[in-house]
Amino acid sequence: MPHSNHPTRNPHLAEQFETLAQQREAGTLGMWIFLATEVMFFGGLFTAYAVYRHRMPQGFQLASGEYLKETWGSINTAVLLGSSLSVALAVHAAQHGMRKLLVWLLAITLLLGGAFLLIKAHEYQLEYHEGVIPTLRFTYDGPHANEVFVFMSFYFTLTGLHALHMLIGLALWLVMLIRAWRGHFSAAYYAPIEIMGLYWHFVDIIWIFLFPLLYLVR
Amino acid sequence: MSKVIDYASALPPLPAPDYLHDGTGLRSWLLTVDHKRIAVLYMISLTFFFMVGGIAALLIRLQLLSPNSTLMEAETYNRMFTTHGVIMVFFFLVPSIPAVIGNFIVPLQVGARDMAFPRINLLSWYLYVIGGLITLYAIISGGVDTGWTFYTPYSSLYANSKVVPTVIGIFISGFSSILTGLNFVVTIHTMRAPGLTWGRLPLMLWSLYATSIIFILGTPVIAITLALVGVERVFHLGIFDPKMGGDPVLFQHLFWFYSHPAVYIMILPSMGVVSDIIACFSRKRIFGYGFVAASSIAIAVLSFLVWGHHMFVAGESVYSAMIFSFLSFFVAIPSAIKVFNWTATLYRGSISFETPMLYALGFIGLFTMGGLTGLMLATLAVDVHVHDTYFIIAHFHYIMVGGAVMGYLGAIHYWWPKITGKMYPDIWGRVSAFIIFIGFNLTFFPQFILGYLGMPRRYYTYPEEFQMLNVFSTAGASILGVGYLMPLVYLLWSLKYGKPAGPNPWGATTLEWKVSSPPPKHNFASIPLVTEEAYDYTKEPTNAA
Amino acid sequence: MMNLDSTAPRGPQLPAASVPSDLLTDHNSTSVAAYWLIFFALMLLLGLTVLAAHWNLGALSLLIALLIAGLKAALVVWYFMHVRFASKLTRLFSVAALAWLALLMGLTFSDYLSRGWIVGTGK
Numbered sequence: 001m002p003h004s005n006h007p008t009r010n011p012h013l014a015e016q017f018e019t020l021a022q023q024r025e026a027g028t029l030g031m032w033i034f035l036a037t038e039v040m041f042f043g044g045l046f047t048a049y050a051v052y053r054h055r056m057p058q059g060f061q062l063a064s065g066e067y068l069k070e071t072w073g074s075i076n077t078a079v080l081l082g083s084s085l086s087v088a089l090a091v092h093a094a095q096h097g098m099r100k101l102l103v104w105l106l107a108i109t110l111l112l113g114g115a116f117l118l119i120k121a122h123e124y125q126l127e128y129h130e131g132v133i134p135t136l137r138f139t140y141d142g143p144h145a146n147e148v149f150v151f152m153s154f155y156f157t158l159t160g161l162h163a164l165h166m167l168i169g170l171a172l173w174l175v176m177l178i179r180a181w182r183g184h185f186s187a188a189y190y191a192p193i194e195i196m197g198l199y200w201h202f203v204d205i206i207w208i209f210l211f212p213l214l215y216l217v218r
Numbered sequence: 219m220s221k222v223i224d225y226a227s228a229l230p231p232l233p234a235p236d237y238l239h240d241g242t243g244l245r246s247w248l249l250t251v252d253h254k255r256i257a258v259l260y261m262i263s264l265t266f267f268f269m270v271g272g273i274a275a276l277l278i279r280l281q282l283l284s285p286n287s288t289l290m291e292a293e294t295y296n297r298m299f300t301t302h303g304v305i306m307v308f309f310f311l312v313p314s315i316p317a318v319i320g321n322f323i324v325p326l327q328v329g330a331r332d333m334a335f336p337r338i339n340l341l342s343w344y345l346y347v348i349g350g351l352i353t354l355y356a357i358i359s360g361g362v363d364t365g366w367t368f369y370t371p372y373s374s375l376y377a378n379s380k381v382v383p384t385v386i387g388i389f390i391s392g393f394s395s396i397l398t399g400l401n402f403v404v405t406i407h408t409m410r411a412p413g414l415t416w417g418r419l420p421l422m423l424w425s426l427y428a429t430s431i432i433f434i435l436g437t438p439v440i441a442i443t444l445a446l447v448g449v450e451r452v453f454h455l456g457i458f459d460p461k462m463g464g465d466p467v468l469f470q471h472l473f474w475f476y477s478h479p480a481v482y483i484m485i486l487p488s489m490g491v492v493s494d495i496i497a498c499f500s501r502k503r504i505f506g507y508g509f510v511a512a513s514s515i516a517i518a519v520l521s522f523l524v525w526g527h528h529m530f531v532a533g534e535s536v537y538s539a540m541i542f543s544f545l546s547f548f549v550a551i552p553s554a555i556k557v558f559n560w561t562a563t564l565y566r567g568s569i570s571f572e573t574p575m576l577y578a579l580g581f582i583g584l585f586t587m588g589g590l591t592g593l594m595l596a597t598l599a600v601d602v603h604v605h606d607t608y609f610i611i612a613h614f615h616y617i618m619v620g621g622a623v624m625g626y627l628g629a630i631h632y633w634w635p636k637i638t639g640k641m642y643p644d645i646w647g648r649v650s651a652f653i654i655f656i657g658f659n660l661t662f663f664p665q666f667i668l669g670y671l672g673m674p675r676r677y678y679t680y681p682e683e684f685q686m687l688n689v690f691s692t693a694g695a696s697i698l699g700v701g702y703l704m705p706l707v708y709l710l711w712s713l714k715y716g717k718p719a720g721p722n723p724w725g726a727t728t729l730e731w732k733v734s735s736p737p738p739k740h741n742f743a744s745i746p747l748v749t750e751e752a753y754d755y756t757k758e759p760t761n762a763a
Numbered sequence: 764m765m766n767l768d769s770t771a772p773r774g775p776q777l778p779a780a781s782v783p784s785d786l787l788t789d790h791n792s793t794s795v796a797a798y799w800l801i802f803f804a805l806m807l808l809l810g811l812t813v814l815a816a817h818w819n820l821g822a823l824s825l826l827i828a829l830l831i832a833g834l835k836a837a838l839v840v841w842y843f844m845h846v847r848f849a850s851k852l853t854r855l856f857s858v859a860a861l862a863w864l865a866l867l868m869g870l871t872f873s874d875y876l877s878r879g880w881i882v883g884t885g886k
Binding site: 015016017018022025026029030033034036037038040041042043044045047048051052055056134135136146147149150153154157 | 325330407434435441442443446453454455456457465471475
């Protein structure tokens with residue numbers, strides 16, 4: 001009888017794998033490799049930023065000090081770190097088969113992530129009114145105007161790209177939440193939560209670097 | 219309820235159909251997750267893009283038949299060489315062996331039923347096709363004239379052509395590469411059959427693994443770089459605009475950080491193919507297996523350290539140029555190690571000259587020439603003289619065409635019986651290989667001379683005294699074109715009329731030759747147990763018809 | 764040579780159904796208390812980085828900021844992402860990407876930092 005129709009084969013085990021352990025290892029390794037590509041993806045932007053910070057230190061300092069909201073940025077960092085905690089606890093709950101707790105923690109993660117994005121949107125709105133959005137609304141005409149323009153370009157591309165990654169992450173967490181609610185996960189099978197968690201922690205790490213590099217240029 | 223007597227279960231089971239026949243109809247192909255079918259899908263789409271890029275090449279050579287040619291104006295010519303470069307690099311060479319041969323062979327050589335992530339595999343093909351279609355749209359609706367290198371600030375500010383859709387197309391197909399590489403690495407790490415240690419892996423897999431390292435770590439950088447160019451064009455961000463304090467050379471750093479390793483993406487898989495073919499058609503294990511395997515990884519790593527050699531005259535600092543020049547000499551060493559080991563394998567081997575072997579031998583010679591001229595270019599002082607001339611073009615075509623494309627054709631001819639279950643008439647294979655070899659050298663050798671004499675690249679015209687060599691080159695290109703069309707004919711012919719191939723028509727030793735040709739959908743009835751090295755040709759080959 | 768082999772069993776095995784394989788014996792989990800502890804450490808470091816930005820450190824301020832960020836990232840990677848318990852292979856991969864980024868930045872800066880060292884060759 002065909003391999004995949006074996007009567008005692010675990011329903012969570014995909015056709016191409018021999019054991020759940022192999023499947024889980026493949027999934028984890030795959031996610032780490034994907035994260036490596038993300039490091040290089042953001043890394044290209046970080047490199048460009050670094051080069052320009054080196055070449056235009058005063059303009060960058062001016063823009064960062066004047067227009068980036070240190071308080072909101074700090075709060076957002078705390079929010080994101082909190083969401084990493086809730087994710088770590090969620091994985092822990094899944095590991096121990098605590099379905100209700102898992103669902104709550106995923107809901108908290110969604111809330112925290114949403115709060116981050118709302119705060120970010122608020123900051124963007126403030127920057128719009130201050131007239132420092134490149135091309136779309138840039139009315140700054142003080143010293144180092146070109147450099148401020150370039151800095152803000154990096155600010156929006158970096159935080160925009162990060163926000164996009166967060167949106168995708170939140171959408172996926174929503175799917176996980178629904179699956180958890182329906183009881184798809186158990187102590188015997190929770191790999192998707194763990195693997196998704198890796199992605200989320202990575203998005204947090206990107207922000208951990210973005211915050212001081214953009215908001216705290218002195 | 220009366221008892222139903224089940225007679226059917228008393229009969230022996232019907233043989234499972236092979237992967238080509240297991241499910242028919244367009245849906246079963248377009249929604250397949252079988253790595254073998256995905257490989258075939260790639261083969262078809264890749265052939266299409268090769269022809270698009272090839273037509274652009276022929277038009278270029280036609281224009282260059284005469285310095286006074288009225289075939290096209292400068293503007294059109296610029297779009298033509300850009301099309302040729304973009305299509306050939308991103309939509310043919312980069313995917314070629316990995317997506318077509320790798321997708322087919324990796325699970326088989328590893329002893330698994332499929333890749334680690336079959337659905338991601340299918341997604342990678344769709345991303346490739348979507349990226350290709352968007353780029354095709356850009357070409358048809360006017361094209362791009364920046365060169366495949368998209369140098370700023372021309373591409374980001376001044377070009378009046380379809381830069382944005384082109385970079386979007388390349389961006390999307392870049393993810394196709396990334397996913398392919400991801401799949402290969404995870405599959406090779408976690409799905410090797412019992413007994414298949416790293417030291418027993420076919421060198422094809424070592425090469426594909428090394429290639430995947432570059433896919434994973436390099437491609438994202440060009441993705442973000444081209445995205446920046448697109449964003450800059452749309453939003454005028456000024457990141458590469460000198461008037462705003464931007465540095466166009468930064469683009470080149472970011473671009474070449476990927477694009478140099480990318481050329482090793484194009485050559486490493488061919489090297490793996492050559493290893494497998496040489497071993498089989500010399501009836502000998504590869505000499506210095508360990509060195510050849512390690513050299514693949516070394517090439518992948520070192521390839522990331524040399525990108526500045528494309529920028530010697532672009533404005534990077536002289537000290538930086540010296541560092542890159544120094545490192546560029548090193549990257550030649552592992553390639554040379556391979557060439558020496560292949561040669562040592564051939565020595566006292568029992569050599570036969572079937573079509574795959576002809577391509578492999580051609581590869582060794584032509585790649586060596588390309589590689590040696592590469593060393594000449596790594597030399598700062600020489601490069602200052604020949605940069606942006608036809609010398610460069612000849613150098614990289616010796617590697618890309620004389621090397622990578624020959625490797626691809628060799629791979630197609632070697633694994634065709636496995637993929638289709640049919641044999642092609644070998645005589646036609648050999649004739650085509652010969653024609654390709656002649657055509658190739660006639661096309662590109664004169665270009666070394668032209669370049670050294672000073673003929674610049676990317677110009678639609680040239681000084682009168684260069685005409686004769688250009689005519690030779692165009693003549694060669696026509697011959698090359700004929701050579702490329704011939705396999706299309708006899709390979710398609712073989713699908714219907716070719717002799718059925720057995721599981722192992724070449725008498726090779728790697729795992730894929732142990733299953734039927736074509737293989738069954740799930741590859742192996744039971745996962746094999748590996749007890750020998752990859753190229754144990756000391757025993758009698760199991761050549762079941 | 765470092766063992767890079769996957770630790771998962773491969774090949775012909777008993778059907779996996781009855782074995783709850785996600786409960787791998789090597790996967791000792793971090794306790795809830797430990798996670799909270801790490802979180803508070805991260806918050807402290809956040810506070811530190813904001814404070815440090817207001818001290819007049821000049822050229823050092825970038826270095827300090829990066830060091831603190833690096834420490835935070837390391838805590839997240841080691842504890843939250845379970846690299847603490849991961850195989851050598853996973854650890855290698857998690858480091859490789861960073862190494863490559865360092866390569867990109869390092870060699871690019873070899874250009875920018877040395878421009879103009881030879882008079883007349885540009886800024």
